[in-house]
Amino acid sequence: MSLTLADILALPGLESMRLRAGQAMQNNPVRWPYVAENSSIAEWIMGGELVFVTGINHPRDEENLLLLVRQAQQRAAAGLVILTGPEYIKQIPQSVIDTAQQLGVPLIEQPYSLKMVVVTQAIGTALVQAQMLGRSRQHLLEQLLEGDVQSLDSLLQRAHSLGLPLTTARQVALLKLEGSERLIEAFGADQAESILQGSRERLQRALQQLLDTLGQALAPVCQGEHWIALLPAVARNDQQRNRQAMQELIEALNPELAPLRLYLGLSTEGHGPARFAHALHEARQALVAAQSFPERLGVCSFNELGAIELLGAIRDRSVLDQFVNKVLGPIISDDNRHEPVLMPTLEAWFHESGNLALAAQRLGVHRNTMSYRTQRIETLTGSSFSNPHDRLNISIALLIWRLSSSRPARSTA
Incomplete structure (x- = not known):
């Protein structure tokens, strides 16, 4: 379970804190509070922090506050809290509020009279x-x-006590x-980290x-x-809705x-808690296909696998190899x-259903080059593209090869 900005604003004793911009993002999860002491925050936060700006140790003019708003957006901060009062930052400039609203950065005003130690x-x-409850929910x-x-x-009894809505059928x-x-x-x-x-x-x-908009939300694991x-x-129609949304x-x-x-694999729809493990197995198979076949554009559902589903049922990898x-x-x-x-x-030959001209165009080579290569393939393998049985064997072997986790996916585009 994540503690959101909305949760923080609802905490007893914090009623004087006001959300001035970014209302649509008030469900941002907060990882930890951070008090900004420097002119810049970009190099000091990693994402998810609620950043407090006091102006006590560093002057905060309009230009600096605008910089902090932009950096909060770039670094995926949960939100920005600006302390205001008779000293230091007297008020939040309207340009800062407008920029935060435009960038979707939650901007909270906190009066200096509300002590930081209380907050x-x-x-x-x-x-x-929230973290303890979240860990319990995730473990379950x-x-x-x-x-x-x-x-x-x-x-299921424990899930009920933890507030987990598991009575709804789920797609993984x-x-x-x-x-x-x-x-x-x-x-x-x-820098990469x-x-x-x-x-x-x-x-x-x-x-x-996204999960909040779909309703009956469970935190992602x-x-x-x-x-x-x-x-x-x-x-x-929920399965199609979920696929489109994802x-x-x-x-x-x-x-x-x-x-x-990002790559995505989806299970079939409508699984109860007793079949979550089965649904995850389906989603894993679909994810492998999403990664291995560029034409799927990084997304695949289990019910789209076709023959790949049969290959996934073979547990002895050596048989496939x-x-x-x-x-x-x-x-x-x-x-x-x-x-x-x-x-x-x-790959190109099968993708273009045996059309040499289109396959050659796909690879950016001359049609004669494509013809020579296909003849060489037939010579090396002892198979014939004109033989339906050979074509079936080659297409299945090609599927297995492309699904191999030991090599990167190749694109024929």
Whole structure:
């Protein structure tokens, strides 16, 4: 459970704090309070902080306050609190309020008469209580998602006592945030870690806001680079609604998070608590497909897998690897020894349903080059594209190869 700005403003003793801008974002989760002592906050916060600006130790003119608002937005701060009174910052300039409203930064005014020790003690106590409750809720959800259930009735009773709405049927959404290696290469380890923390905070906040709009919200479960969201799925059209909402979320976030990228796998709809683990297994299979097939644009539902669902049911990985090696081994080996062109050629050929001209255009090569490569593939594998049985074997082996977690997904675009 996260403590939100709205929760803080409702705490006893803090009634004199007023939300002046960013009302639409008052459900932002607060990770911790931070009192800004320097002229800039960008290098001192990592996302999710409620930043207090006093003006006591550093002059805060209109220009500086505008800078802090912009940095709060860039660094995904939960909100900005400005203390006002007869000394230091006498009032918040209207331009600062307008900028905060435009950027979606919650801006709170706190009178100096409300002592900081009272505010920080109230927030700190509420944060500890919320974190304890949140950990209890997450642990219970993880037990259900992992299938670690000895007595379902006991877990459901405990869920009721923790305020978890588990009577609603759910669809599992599994998100993965990829690209930390690219961040390190581009910015170095220290700066990359700071950017990653801010990106994670932005994702957590956006995901929680989406869940709130869907109703019957359960906090997302964060596990490393994965987030698990339990989406309400009661009505027949809820699955399509959930998919559309999650896809719009990813499309909105990916440009902001670049070079990081989000991928999404969705289970089928309407699972009760007893089948959360099964639903998560479905979502994992769909996520692998979302990562492996660029044409899916990073999103896949379990009911869209087709033959991939059958491959996922084969538990012995060596059986799949042997099949790939038998069918595609010679051309994979050839690509490893020379410029890797045969496997991309094969992908393009199948993507364009055997149309050599379109496949050549897709790869940016001459049609004769495409024809030569396909003949070489037939020679190396002993298969024929004109034989339906051979085509089926090659297409299945290609599916397995693309789904392999040991290699990055290749795009034929």
